[in-house]
Amino acid sequence: GDDVHEHVVEEVATDVVPPTPTSSSPSSPVIPSSSPHQSPYPPQPQDAVGSSHLFQQVLDTCSALVLRVEGLENANAA
Known part of the structure; x- marks a missing residue:
């Protein structure tokens, strides 16, 4: 045994x-x-949606900053 x-x-x-x-x-x-x-696996799709939304926010912020910088450069040039 x-x-x-x-x-x-x-x-x-x-x-x-x-x-x-x-x-x-x-x-x-x-x-x-x-x-x-x-945060279990089911919320991961939500995370993906959230991250894409956050990514969009970052893109919007970047484009807004670029526009501001371009505006400042144009103002300085003028």
């Missing part, structure tokens, strides 16, 4: 060992995946 138990433990250990090389590299991705855990 003990031999069977030890064999099972060895099998589990060998099963765990192959992921260990991979889990050593995911140990760094665990930090990014902690934020998806805070």
